[in-house]
Amino acid sequence: MTDRDRTTGAHDRAGLDEGLELDAAEVRVADPSVPGGVRTILHPVSLRLTERRVAVVGPNGSGKSTLARLLNGLVLPTSGSVRVRGLDTRRDGARVRSVVGFVFSDPDAQLVMPTPLEDVLLSLRRHERDRARRETRAREVLARFGLADRADVSVHALSGGQKQLLALAGVLATEPEVLVCDEPTTLLDLRWTAHVDALLAGLPQQVVHVTHDLAAAATADRLLVVEDGHVVHDGDPAAGIAAYRERMLASAHALATGHAGAASAAGDGQVDVRSTTTAGPA
């Protein structure tokens, strides 16, 4: 048994072996402003993600959230397929969503109940039938995220960071087999960012972490860099981050010096990096 097997557990390891599979998955959207009225926001990509920690980085608007949303069926591929632990997101959407917990970058997209306690109770409704035990568990989860004294206030009275912690707490409470987090720390202070990063790093589940935090991404087992709808790096985090940082700084310099047009063949202020594509995990 390897160290990873020990941390993950034999059962989870079996799930990891099946992994998250994208098979020529492509996402196109209606866009009346382009010829033909259709735009490709994620070009066909084939990946088999079996690592416990997968980080996804890339410029704004590059397609990271689209890739993440494919993994729990929130977005269905226009062509190709996506399978989670062998379940097809198109055919088995409900089962996929019970396996994959998804944390949105915007907590307001996720929080539906009037108070934090009620929100976590809703998440736990299928996991703990006994009402008293459910409430005890919900309060414990809230306490772990520094929200014990906020349990019964209006969700609207929470700060942005508190809402983000609540959204994460609600998903983690259900102990999903796979956790997909789309920029879960953007509103958090340094203390809570460090706490959440450490928490994600220590979870037994497979975690796909979309982030602009390159230090957090550097700790992953596998890094995907998405630019202009293409996965341009798949593999070693250190190498991928170094090259990505260099391109982003060059792009920032071009913006600052008014040469954005020259640097931005891909549009939206992004550098066209397709010629630097690397393939296959390290």
Ligand SMILES: Nc1ncnc2c1ncn2[C@@H]1O[C@H](COP(=O)(O)OP(=O)(O)OP(=O)(O)O)[C@@H](O)[C@H]1O
């Ligand atoms: N349903 C949709 N209809 C039309 N365009 C969309 C849709 N979903 C995403 N897009 C576009 O696809 C592109 C990629 O979006 P996506 O949210 O995946 O980017 P991202 O890399 O997560 O960006 P950010 O870092 O800013 O969150 C953007 O230009 C976005 O406007």
